[in-house]
Amino acid sequence: MTFLKTLPTTLLALACLGLAVPPLAAAAPPKPAKKAVKKAPPKKPAIDYTGEFVNFGQWKEVQQFMGDMEQKHGVPIAELEKLFLELRYIDAAVQLVKPAPPGKPKNWQAYRARFIEPQRINAGVEFWRNHRDTLARAEALYGVPAEIIVGIIGVETIYGRDMGKFRVLDVLATLAFAYPLAPNRDTRMAFFRGELEASIISARQTGLDPLTLVGSFAGAVGMPQFMPGNIYKLGVDFDGDGKVDLRNSAADAIGSVANFLVAHGWKREQPATLAYPASMSPAMAWEKFIDNGLDAKFRAEELTAAGVSTATPLPPGMLYGLVDLQNGSEPTEYWVGSNNFFSITKYNRSYFYAMSVVELGRAVKLSMKETL
CATH class of the missing domain: 1.10.8.350 (Bacterial muramidase)
Known part of the structure; x- marks a missing residue:
């Protein structure tokens, strides 16, 4: 009887009459849910390089x-x-x-990732090797290290590409x-x-x-x-x-x-290090040194007295500026920039730009050493 109770009504009647009961069809498996089709992001409109005639x-x-x-x-x-x-x-x-629209936070790490990346570093190594003698001649004549020149040309155009x-x-x-x-x-x-x-x-x-x-x-x-x-x-x-x-x-x-x-103020006699990572005192007396333009204006003693400390002591007899590299919702990075660091900001009026030049040049130089 347990078997009969499980049969549908029509089949139950056949069974009671002693007639053959056809085999039960397997239940159809549930149809899988359709996956949501992701819409392709809208294509950016092509840049119009030719423009229009306006007389x-x-x-x-x-x-x-x-x-x-x-x-x-x-x-x-x-x-x-x-x-x-x-x-x-x-x-x-x-x-x-x-x-840029207001309210969008600056993000140094996102900016950095655009420039300190393998393609640009490899192109920099190739450029340096191809123009080693010219870079050395420029460094000797002007006192600007090859890595800074390489950093600028790399950030600007990926070495002419x-x-x-x-x-x-x-x-x-x-x-x-x-x-x-x-x-x-x-x-x-x-x-x-x-x-x-x-x-x-x-x-x-x-x-x-x-x-x-x-x-x-x-x-x-x-x-x-x-x-x-x-x-x-x-x-x-x-x-x-x-x-x-x-x-x-x-x-x-x-x-x-x-x-x-x-x-724009580069001094050949200054140390090769252009920027020093800094730790800031909770007292925040150092805030007055933020947003003071694109020039090195302050003595090392002034920054130290306001609670700015660096792992490497700042060379004496030079002027510096406090550099803040904002990271969106993450903590801001602080650096002490030398006069020569601020010379790079005259090329492009941005701390992000100057730091990316420094870091790209350093990365290319390191890669050059590793591949020799």
């Missing part, structure tokens, strides 16, 4: 600029009008120079006359007008077609990403071929980087 020459500010160029440098307005007819408005440059795809005059004209709304808009527009002026004058003096210059979204050029004004003022013909070519001459890039740092 800059009709803009009042551009007409004034052309008049100033003729008056200051003797460039005929007709020549400039013809040039500006070729230029295009690059909206991508406008979007890229906008400041990524020098930018924007036509320089396009982005300079766009940012000189259509910079996005920002508290420092007038200052930035004046800066880019100066860079546009330098580009045009330099091209005329060297016989270069200014429309062939290609660089970053802000107009920086070549392996070391010099702005045109700095090429004009601080570029070095380090290979002796009679011209400064930061796009194709590694020697010119090396000499120009070293010359830039010396022009």
